[in-house]
Amino acid sequence: MNQRYFDLEHQWAQLRERIAAAASRSGRTASDLTAIAVTKTFPTTDVEHLIALGFRNFGENRVSELNTKAAHDYAQPLTWHMVGQLQTNKVNHAVRSADVIHSCDRERLVDALERAAVNQQKQLGVLIQVRLDADPNRGGVAPADVLELAEKVAATSALTLRGVMAMAPREGDPASAFSRLQQVSEQLRAAHPGANWISAGMSEDFEVAIEHGATHLRLGRGLLGTRPYVG
Numbered sequence: 001m002n003q004r005y006f007d008l009e010h011q012w013a014q015l016r017e018r019i020a021a022a023a024s025r026s027g028r029t030a031s032d033l034t035a036i037a038v039t040k041t042f043p044t045t046d047v048e049h050l051i052a053l054g055f056r057n058f059g060e061n062r063v064s065e066l067n068t069k070a071a072h073d074y075a076q077p078l079t080w081h082m083v084g085q086l087q088t089n090k091v092n093h094a095v096r097s098a099d100v101i102h103s104c105d106r107e108r109l110v111d112a113l114e115r116a117a118v119n120q121q122k123q124l125g126v127l128i129q130v131r132l133d134a135d136p137n138r139g140g141v142a143p144a145d146v147l148e149l150a151e152k153v154a155a156t157s158a159l160t161l162r163g164v165m166a167m168a169p170r171e172g173d174p175a176s177a178f179s180r181l182q183q184v185s186e187q188l189r190a191a192h193p194g195a196n197w198i199s200a201g202m203s204e205d206f207e208v209a210i211e212h213g214a215t216h217l218r219l220g221r222g223l224l225g226t227r228p229y230v231g
């Protein structure tokens with residue numbers, strides 16, 4: 001173990017304390033939460049350190065980096081999450097490495113994911129990305145259109161509808177956005193009880209997300225530090 005390992009251990013210990021406190025404030029337990037280490041821009045040696053610290057869930061936002069990192073040989077079986085926007089022409093590559101796609105936000109993408117998963121004889125978890133602000137460049141479907149897209153996922157054979165994902169708006173209070181997401185999740189679960197994941201909360205806002213029902217936290221900088229390049 002080198003200095004980097006001890007740095008990550010320290011960062012994770014601090015985050016874990018904050019996660020536990022936020023969970024207990026909202027009457028939840030930290031063991032109901034899954035921390036996904038978003039390792040984009042960081043090397044596979046960091047993935048190995050995080051495995052040693054107990055992480056089994058890893059996230060990437062670019063298909064090429066996801067493929068490179070997931071192809072590496074690790075000491076443990078891992079779950080890979082594609083958290084970034086996904087272009088239809090990269091779906092085959094994404095499905096090769098990903099276990100869960102967090103960014104499903106249009107019908108064409110559902111069709112492409114289903115086709116790729118069937119071809120690769122793979123069962124793929126899918127979250128509907130919900131847009132909580134007016135910026136179309138960040139992806140996501142409007143809250144009012146979530147159920148219709150979810151039906152489409154549920155009707156496939158190789159995709160498993162897992163729930164919803166969102167990012168807080170860049171400006172403003174994340175609490176109202178995450179509260180909206182929680183409502184969307186409730187509506188979705190009324191029709192699809194198994195679709196109970198809420199992927200929400202990044203390094204800057206995970207406590208607020210926990211207070212609004214997040215089940216899967218996507219932690220990048222708060223865990224790994226400042227990214228070496230923009231990702």
Ligand SMILES: *Cc1c(COP(=O)(O)O)cnc(C)c1O
Pocket residue numbers: 038040061083084202203204218219220221222231
């Ligand atoms: C990079 C990224 C994260 C992690 O963000 P941090 O602010 O570094 O914690 C989470 N979700 C998505 C979709 C990302 O692209």
